[in-house]
Amino acid sequence: MSLLAVLASDVNVAQNVGFYVIAAIMLFAAFSVVSTSDVVHAALWLVVVLGGVAAQYILAAAEFVAVSQVMVYIGAVMVLFLFGIMLTRSMIGSDTDVNNKGWGIGIPVALLMFGVLAYSVIDAFDNTVLVDRSEVQIASTTTAISDGYLGDYLVPLIALSFVLLAAAVGAIVLARKD
Amino acid sequence: MYAVNFLLLSAALFCIGVFGVIARRNAVMVLMSIELILNSVNLNLVAFALMNNDVDGHIFALFVIAVAAAEVGVGLAMVLMIYRNRRSIALDELSEMKG
Numbered sequence: 630m631s632l633l634a635v636l637a638s639d640v641n642v643a644q645n646v647g648f649y650v651i652a653a654i655m656l657f658a659a660f661s662v663v664s665t666s667d668v669v670h671a672a673l674w675l676v677v678v679l680g681g682v683a684a685q686y687i688l689a690a691a692e693f694v695a696v697s698q699v700m701v702y703i704g705a706v707m708v709l710f711l712f713g714i715m716l717t718r719s720m721i722g723s724d725t726d727v728n729n730k731g732w733g734i735g736i737p738v739a740l741l742m743f744g745v746l747a748y749s750v751i752d753a754f755d756n757t758v759l760v761d762r763s764e765v766q767i768a769s770t771t772t773a774i775s776d777g778y779l780g781d782y783l784v785p786l787i788a789l790s791f792v793l794l795a796a797a798v799g800a801i802v803l804a805r806k807d
Numbered sequence: 808m809y810a811v812n813f814l815l816l817s818a819a820l821f822c823i824g825v826f827g828v829i830a831r832r833n834a835v836m837v838l839m840s841i842e843l844i845l846n847s848v849n850l851n852l853v854a855f856a857l858m859n860n861d862v863d864g865h866i867f868a869l870f871v872i873a874v875a876a877a878e879v880g881v882g883l884a885m886v887l888m889i890y891r892n893r894r895s896i897a898l899d900e901l902s903e904m905k906g
Contacts, residue, residue: 644808652816659820659843663827668835675839678820682846689813691853694868698849701872706842706879713835713883717890727833729899735829739822746818750811757810759857766860773862774869782866789873796877803884806891 641761648688655681666727668718672710679703690762693771813854820847834886834896838879845875 658677665671679702686695762770778786820843827840849868856864890896 641808645812648808648812652812655816656819656823659823662839662843663823663830663836668833671836671839675842678843679846682850685813685816685850686853688808689853689857691856691865691868694849694853694865694872697869697872701876702842702846706876709879709883710835710839713838713886716887717835717896726897727836728830729832732830732832735826738829739826742825743818743822746821747815750814750818754810754814754858757858759808759810759813759854760860761808762857762860770862770865774865777862777866785870789870793873793877796881800880800884803881804887 644688644761648685651681651684651688655685668714668727669711672707672714675710676703676707679707689759690767690770692767693774810854810858813850817847817850817854820844820850832897832899834889834898835883837898838882838886841882842875842879845871845878 655678658674658681661674662671662678665674679698683695683698683703686692686698824840824843824847827843828837831837831840849871852864852868852871854864856862856868886896889901893900
């Protein structure tokens with residue numbers, strides 16, 4: 630598609646530029662997560678990816694999910710990861726054997742999977758334009774989410790709270806020293 | 808904004824995460840790659856919510872976030888237990904259950 634056609638359509642150019650900048654940072658950080666040989670560096674690159682995902686949520690008009698992402702992932706999960714690294718590693722720094730012996734098999738598997746996914750996504754959703762939400766809709770998103778949780782999705786919400794309770798109890802039972 | 812943008816980005820993140828799960832030997836790094844995979848799924852759900860102009864995708868994304876938090880808690884507890892018993896978290900050395 631030529632640039633003029635893009636400018637003439639109702640695609641928001643600034644939003645697209647922001648998307649591509651954040652997406653490039655995210656992909657670079659994700660490659661670093663799976664290719665660095667230092668576990669601590671991998672965790673810090675993962676922070677960049679998670680923050681980029683939160684930024685993409687804001688571009689997609691999902692502020693509540695973005696704030697939840699920042700609080701849960703960057704706030705809680707990363708602290709858990711850093712504690713896990715500190716408790717399971719005697720030395721901080723580069724490690725020589727962080728990869729399996731047959732790690733090269735992962736490259737064709739990932740490339741093949743990306744090829745299939747990209748083909749099917751482009752085949753199904755090519756030229757589907759995401760329409761920006763109006764300010765009224767954005768302002769009522771959180772209300773709609775709470776209506777969903779306390780309405781149609783009440784039973785899954787209660788089930789999920791039991792899952793979290795069981796996970797907390799299970800983590801304590803597994804990690805305590807007897 | 809095109810829907811393909813979000814969907815291709817999350818497909819790329821998913822494949823990078825799959826590569827990490829296959830290639831990594833350190834159990835904590837495998838858990839990090841699983842986080843990449845779960846985040847790509849969330850990105851897809853939010854993009855579909857914007858495409859369909861409702862909030863069900865947001866609700867499912869929040870469910871996935873909660874399940875991921877529980878998964879990381881239990882997973883790291885298991886890794887700690889394995890480290891305490893074996894002084895190593897290399898996944899290719901865990902062969903006691905091999906037939």
